[in-house]
Amino acid sequence: MTPRRKRIVLAASVAVLSLWAIALVVVAIQQRPGAQANAPAAAQIGSAPGLFRGGPLPGGLDRKPAVDFALTDARGGTLGTRSLRGRPYVVTFLYTDCPDTCPLIASQLKAALEQLGPRGKDVTVVAVSADPVGDTRGQVLQWLQERRLPSNFRYAIGTKQELLPIWEAYYAAPQPRDEEQSAHSASIWLVDADNRLRTKFSAGFGVPPTDIAHDLRILLEES
Numbered sequence: 001m002t003p004r005r006k007r008i009v010l011a012a013s014v015a016v017l018s019l020w021a022i023a024l025v026v027v028a029i030q031q032r033p034g035a036q037a038n039a040p041a042a043a044q045i046g047s048a049p050g051l052f053r054g055g056p057l058p059g060g061l062d063r064k065p066a067v068d069f070a071l072t073d074a075r076g077g078t079l080g081t082r083s084l085r086g087r088p089y090v091v092t093f094l095y096t097d098c099p100d101t102c103p104l105i106a107s108q109l110k111a112a113l114e115q116l117g118p119r120g121k122d123v124t125v126v127a128v129s130a131d132p133v134g135d136t137r138g139q140v141l142q143w144l145q146e147r148r149l150p151s152n153f154r155y156a157i158g159t160k161q162e163l164l165p166i167w168e169a170y171y172a173a174p175q176p177r178d179e180e181q182s183a184h185s186a187s188i189w190l191v192d193a194d195n196r197l198r199t200k201f202s203a204g205f206g207v208p209p210t211d212i213a214h215d216l217r218i219l220l221e222e223s
């Protein structure tokens with residue numbers, strides 16, 4: 001082997017050994033006790049893109065304030081953003097005569113709350129009526145009871161004029177009275193404890209409750 005070739009081989013060996021040494025140092029730091037505990041909170045539960053299993057929000061709405069509202073709660077009293085602030089909540093749009101999509105959304109949200117265990121009580125589901133004529137208080141209460149939905153599954157009702165600003169803010173279309181099939185907007189929005197929009201699920205098809213529960217856990221940890 002020529003002297004020049006020997007120098008090349010020696011330099012390559014030194015470079016390989018250096019890379020191995022750097023890799024060992026990185027592994028040692030990562031495995032050091034308390035390393036994960038000392039990591040920034042944002043790295044563990046932050047809100048970087050891709051953190052949520054829900055989809056991105058339209059029109060740059062990420063972290064924008066959710067629309068303020070105060071509507072009649074079918075369970076009694078008033079349901080509004082003032083009382084909801086401080087804990088994460090879910091907004092969706094249902095109507096009691098819905099033959100398919102609405103019962104599916106309700107069951108998915110119920111299952112998600114159950115998967116949260118005791119912390120499920122720290123989340124409120126706000127179902128906003130998509131049919132102000134058909135969703136009377138008595139009809140809604142019967143609908144909630146038949147599906148054995150928990151007390152923190154709330155149902156906001158009102159007149160078309162009262163509900164219209166909420167529909168518009170969440171890009172939701174009401175259910176046409178002359179349509180036998182579900183034709184309203186099927187979506188599930190997640191709002192954090194600071195009343196900011198964070199992510200949404202398109203609920204026209206099955207949404208895994210585990211995905212909803214996953215995103216709600218993130219919002220609960222942040223709060």
